[in-house]
Amino acid sequence: MAIREPRTLDLRDELRRGGEPLPQILEEVANLAPGQSLRLLTIFEPLPLYAVLGKKGFLHEATRRGEGDWEVLFTPGAASAEKLPSKRLSLATDDGAWPPAGTLLDNRGLQPPEPMIRILDALEHLQPGEVLEAINEREPQFLYPQLEERGAGIRVDRRADGVHLLVRRGL
Amino acid sequence: MLGHHEHIGDLYECHLVTRLWIVRARGGKTLLTGGSMAPLTERLSRWTLITFACALANFLLAQALIVLGFTWPSAALTGGATLAAVHLVTIGWLTLLMLGALSQFVPVITSRALLDQRLSAAALVLIEVGLVGMVTGFVTRDMARAPCAWCLVVGGLSVCAGVVLALVNLATPLLRTRPLPLPGRFVRAGFLFLIVTMSLGLLFAFTLRASVSSHGPLLHLASGVGYHAIAGVGGWLTLTAMGVSYKLLSMFMLAPEERGVLGEVVLGLGITGFGLTVAAGLLDLVWHGSVMILAERAGWLLIGASISAYLADLVRLYRARKRRRIELHNRAAAGAFISLAAALVTAAILVISGRAARVAPPLVVLALLGWLGGLGLTQLYKVIPFLSWLTRFGKMIGRGWVPRVQDLVCEPCAALWFFLYFAGVWLTVVGAAIETPLPMRGGAALSTLATLGLSREYWRAWRGTYVRLPPAVSSHAPTIQREDLRHGHP
Numbered sequence: 001m002a003i004r005e006p007r008t009l010d011l012r013d014e015l016r017r018g019g020e021p022l023p024q025i026l027e028e029v030a031n032l033a034p035g036q037s038l039r040l041l042t043i044f045e046p047l048p049l050y051a052v053l054g055k056k057g058f059l060h061e062a063t064r065r066g067e068g069d070w071e072v073l074f075t076p077g078a079a080s081a082e083k084l085p086s087k088r089l090s091l092a093t094d095d096g097a098w099p100p101a102g103t104l105l106d107n108r109g110l111q112p113p114e115p116m117i118r119i120l121d122a123l124e125h126l127q128p129g130e131v132l133e134a135i136n137e138r139e140p141q142f143l144y145p146q147l148e149e150r151g152a153g154i155r156v157d158r159r160a161d162g163v164h165l166l167v168r169r170g171l
Numbered sequence: 172m173l174g175h176h177e178h179i180g181d182l183y184e185c186h187l188v189t190r191l192w193i194v195r196a197r198g199g200k201t202l203l204t205g206g207s208m209a210p211l212t213e214r215l216s217r218w219t220l221i222t223f224a225c226a227l228a229n230f231l232l233a234q235a236l237i238v239l240g241f242t243w244p245s246a247a248l249t250g251g252a253t254l255a256a257v258h259l260v261t262i263g264w265l266t267l268l269m270l271g272a273l274s275q276f277v278p279v280i281t282s283r284a285l286l287d288q289r290l291s292a293a294a295l296v297l298i299e300v301g302l303v304g305m306v307t308g309f310v311t312r313d314m315a316r317a318p319c320a321w322c323l324v325v326g327g328l329s330v331c332a333g334v335v336l337a338l339v340n341l342a343t344p345l346l347r348t349r350p351l352p353l354p355g356r357f358v359r360a361g362f363l364f365l366i367v368t369m370s371l372g373l374l375f376a377f378t379l380r381a382s383v384s385s386h387g388p389l390l391h392l393a394s395g396v397g398y399h400a401i402a403g404v405g406g407w408l409t410l411t412a413m414g415v416s417y418k419l420l421s422m423f424m425l426a427p428e429e430r431g432v433l434g435e436v437v438l439g440l441g442i443t444g445f446g447l448t449v450a451a452g453l454l455d456l457v458w459h460g461s462v463m464i465l466a467e468r469a470g471w472l473l474i475g476a477s478i479s480a481y482l483a484d485l486v487r488l489y490r491a492r493k494r495r496r497i498e499l500h501n502r503a504a505a506g507a508f509i510s511l512a513a514a515l516v517t518a519a520i521l522v523i524s525g526r527a528a529r530v531a532p533p534l535v536v537l538a539l540l541g542w543l544g545g546l547g548l549t550q551l552y553k554v555i556p557f558l559s560w561l562t563r564f565g566k567m568i569g570r571g572w573v574p575r576v577q578d579l580v581c582e583p584c585a586a587l588w589f590f591l592y593f594a595g596v597w598l599t600v601v602g603a604a605i606e607t608p609l610p611m612r613g614g615a616a617l618s619t620l621a622t623l624g625l626s627r628e629y630w631r632a633w634r635g636t637y638v639r640l641p642p643a644v645s646s647h648a649p650t651i652q653r654e655d656l657r658h659g660h661p
Contacts, residue, residue, distance in 0.1 A: 112557075117568050121568065123569060124570055125569075137428075138279070138282075139282040141279050141282065
């Protein structure tokens with residue numbers, strides 16, 4: 001696959017004006033070259049967009065650059081999440097193969113309970129059975145009861161660069 | 172946070188979060204239902220919170236004993252009321268507080284669950300009942316014919332049984348975790364010293380009982396009590412507080428958790444120092460010799476080095492934090508660290524001036540009320556709102572409007588109490604240093620008032636008193652009652 005520069009769309013001014021940028025984003029996505037990524041600059045984490053573009057096969061990686069300053073990179077599928085070996089069994093019934101994660105949340109460097117809020121926010125935007133991936137600095141002990149209550153499953157893999165979590169919305 | 176959600180609404184209306192919260196049914200389908208909170212979280216938090224409440228009550232009682240002038244210097248240093256106050260602080264306040272906090276933190280440190288939550292409840296009951304017995308035993312000890320001489324022994328046994336249950340619950344995940352991270356190793360060392368402290372305490376209780384029945388003085392007792400105190404205040408409470416503070420401070424200030432060589436030095440010197448001092452001191456009572464005295468002095472030096480390294484590491488930790496504006500609990504914690512530094516200087520002065528009494532009251536006040544008590548009160552100001560937030564709003568995260576943890580507290584309201592608390596403690600220290608009751612009682616009155624004020628702030632954080640619904644939610648949802656919010660129901 002040819003490596004192309006991602007296309008950048010800066011929505012910060014428009015969002016501050018209270019604009020409606022969804023049509024613009026969708027138009028931009030339609031105009032992407034095959035394999036090309038889209039880099040969005042926003043003033044908040046555009047959680048609902050993950051579901052919209054996820055359905056079009058985009059993976060996303062969000063970075064919080066500062067107060068009210070987010071950069072989200074939407075990359076077309078294929079390079080989907082590798083299958084993580086799980087060390088801990090999910091809380092919900094685990095039926096073997098999980099679909100690849102369509103969302104990646106990098107929660108490192110965030111103060112608790114921010115990582116938990118981001119995971120649960122994103123989880124609520126998944127379709128039943130869909131999976132998200134998150135990288136945390138530590139194992140989210142307080143998240144487990146919340147996932148249990150929501151009937152979601154989790155697989156945890158501790159790695160050198162952080163704790164990698166796969167969270168699946170209950171069926 | 173609300174602005175954030177409103178923008179999401181602009182962007183993609185059908186996921187409008189505030190509306191998801193308000194409109195429970197869309198197209199006949201329930202989007203968000205009420206119901207009970209996650210039972211596990213609730214149960215877990217409830218016992219921890221009850222433990223904290225008992226701990227605060229014990230602390231207030233102990234301070235009241237000082238304010239009312241029942242304790243040293245108005246009464247004897249080894250008098251019943253003084254010992255009752257000391258044990259109300261060390262067991263009733265600090266040990267309960269630490270055990271309660273550890274029931275939340277050990278799972279975070281080890282990534283493992285506790286053995287059984289019911290053990291926390293049983294431990295609390297046994298410790299609290301035992302403490303009542305111990306306090307009764309101490310207070311009535313000075314009376315003619317000592318009407319409740321057995322209270323101390325039975326109470327002490329009950330406290331020990333409670334601590335053993337708590338230790339089984341907490342130590343199981345600690346011992347199963349390998350490699351254990353640094354904060355966990357501090358706690359593990361603290362547990363060993365807790366067992367030593369408890370065994371010595373029980374021994375004294377039996378000895379005291381025997382001395383009462385035989386009406387004979389026991390010389391060994393007074394000299395050994397100091398080592399029981401060093402093992403408890405130093406080995407158990409200080410080492411554990413160091414470990415927990417490393418974790419808590421770095422988590423909430425976004426500072427690096429890896430403490431490197433310095434962290435290892437603090438732990439290594441601390442264990443060796445407290446261990447050597449207690450072991451040599453106790454052996455010295457049996458086999459009196461210069462080697463033991465030398466070993467004990469070496470122990471004191473190591474303790475001093477450990478605390479100095481810890482304080483230096485804290486400065487490094489505060490400086491390396493990514494979060495510039497830190498929350499009140501971490502700003503106020505500086506009062507506790509200053510008290511620890513002051514305790515270190517006081518101890519050095521006492522040793523150099525040759526007045527290293529076995530029990531030096533200003534040192535005890537600095538360590539118990541300033542360092543450990545101050546750290547406890549400041550960190551509770553984060554732990555309680557966090558647990559409250561988790562219990563009341565955990566179920567609503569991602570599904571509706573949720574306040575920030577900091578929305579549960581009113582920092583300007585609590586800041587004054589923290590200031591008064593430390594001012595009161597330091598006045599008490601001055602009173603203890605000059606052995607004058609008035610400043611000591613006045614200082615204790617200030618710190619008691621501050622503890623009461625802070626207890627009210629904790630209660631408000633737990634009840635969600637300060638939480639305000641954002642205008643966008645409240646204007647669209649006139650049916651949402653504050654009471655519903657408090658109970659975690661949308």
